[in-house]
Amino acid sequence: MQESLDAIGEALTENGKVIVTGCLGVKRNLIKNIHPSVLAITGPHDTPAVMKAVHAHLPKPHDPYTDLIGVKLTPPHYAYLKISEGCNHRCTFCIIPSMRGDLVSRPIGEVMQEAENLVKAGVKELLVISQDTSAYGVDIRYRTGFVHGKPTKTRMTDLCKSLGELGAWVRLHYVYPYPHVDEVIPLMAEGKILPYLDVPFQHASPRILKLMKRPANAEKVLERLGEWRKGCPDITVRSTFIVGFPGETEAEFEELLSFLKQAQLDRVGCFEYSPVEGAAANELPGALPEDVKRHRKEKFMETQAAISARKLKAKVGKTLKVLVDEAGVGRSSADAPEIDGVVRFKGGKAGEFRNVHIDRADAHDLHGRLQ
Numbered sequence: 001m002q003e004s005l006d007a008i009g010e011a012l013t014e015n016g017k018v019i020v021t022g023c024l025g026v027k028r029n030l031i032k033n034i035h036p037s038v039l040a041i042t043g044p045h046d047t048p049a050v051m052k053a054v055h056a057h058l059p060k061p062h063d064p065y066t067d068l069i070g071v072k073l074t075p076p077h078y079a080y081l082k083i084s085e086g087c088n089h090r091c092t093f094c095i096i097p098s099m100r101g102d103l104v105s106r107p108i109g110e111v112m113q114e115a116e117n118l119v120k121a122g123v124k125e126l127l128v129i130s131q132d133t134s135a136y137g138v139d140i141r142y143r144t145g146f147v148h149g150k151p152t153k154t155r156m157t158d159l160c161k162s163l164g165e166l167g168a169w170v171r172l173h174y175v176y177p178y179p180h181v182d183e184v185i186p187l188m189a190e191g192k193i194l195p196y197l198d199v200p201f202q203h204a205s206p207r208i209l210k211l212m213k214r215p216a217n218a219e220k221v222l223e224r225l226g227e228w229r230k231g232c233p234d235i236t237v238r239s240t241f242i243v244g245f246p247g248e249t250e251a252e253f254e255e256l257l258s259f260l261k262q263a264q265l266d267r268v269g270c271f272e273y274s275p276v277e278g279a280a281a282n283e284l285p286g287a288l289p290e291d292v293k294r295h296r297k298e299k300f301m302e303t304q305a306a307i308s309a310r311k312l313k314a315k316v317g318k319t320l321k322v323l324v325d326e327a328g329v330g331r332s333s334a335d336a337p338e339i340d341g342v343v344r345f346k347g348g349k350a351g352e353f354r355n356v357h358i359d360r361a362d363a364h365d366l367h368g369r370l371q
């Protein structure tokens with residue numbers, strides 16, 4: 001117990017904001033006496049209380065598209081693997097760089113050690129996250145580290161290769177569409193990592209992308225999507241977009257809808273632009289009324305709903321490998337936890353891989369039978 005109390009003291013000195021959870025949480029008075037500045041204390045397995053405390057003391061950021069600042073509490077069979085902190089981009093709608101600073105990549109040896117420990121502890125799926133996964137290592141010039149004594153570069157492709165050897169599912173999130181992203185497609189095709197890419201495109205109009213300070217070439221994106229699908233036909237591409245950015249004209253919004261129809265993305269999230277205190281985009285002229293933003297979001301989601309539904313329907317009759325999250329609910333390679341749909345069936349146990357024959361699809365989920 002002394003060790004845990006010391007750890008709380010250390011965390012308070014280092015960070016200042018500490019929430020205590022787990023077995024020691026039942027000794028509330030003891031902790032409060034020794035460490036009165038602890039923000040909250042909860043008992044073991046009390047996720048709702050932890051989340052309540054986290055949100056009370058660390059307000060959620062403006063929108064899920066930047067929602068990386070937070071605490072991820074996960075069931076034992078999947079885990080988030082954070083590979084870096086901060087970001088070198090300066091997207092005008094985002095304040096993460098001003099809060100978190102420039103990109104700082106964790107050394108590859110350290111990331112791989114954590115990944116291995118997680119897999120040894122029973123984790124079946126690793127969700128690679130950061131603010132910009134494809135930039136991994138750029139801050140340390142892709143420094144060579146060691147993974148089991150083997151020289152390995154601190155670089156996304158090398159990381160994916162190493163993670164692909166662990167025997168767990170590996171899912172990539174927040175991949176900025178740099179050219180070298182193409183290098184991981186063969187790893188997906190070989191089944192080393194999941195054929196899933198979460199790439200936030202944000203918009204398709206070159207002018208709006210420029211105002212957002214995002215890479216601006218929708219044509220190239222379409223071309224690359226085509227190449228990715230050629231290299232790995234099973235790939236699932238998820239993306240997020242912002243509608244109602246300051247100055248977005250009706251024509252530019254239509255351009256976005258047309259991109260959406262051509263891109264045929266599997267999963268899409270859409271956010272109405274909302275000014276965040278301190279974001280450069282707030283200074284841009286042409287802020288749109290709330291009802292215009294809402295209407296555009298509805299139209300955007302309507303357009304995508306038809307595409308997603310068609311994509312899901314194409315899976316009826318197939319047998320998919322799923323990771324069971326709880327009895328009756330699992331996820332295939334196409335479904336990231338919390339943000340995508342699920343596969344529903346009767347039976348199964350949390351944490352096991354099962355094959356499910358898909359009988360039908362609804363707007364978001366698939367339904368089938370365990371094989």
Ligand code: SF4
Binds near residue numbers: 066087089094095097
């Ligand atoms: S890539 Fe852009 S949106 Fe993402 S964290 Fe960096 S600045 Fe923010």
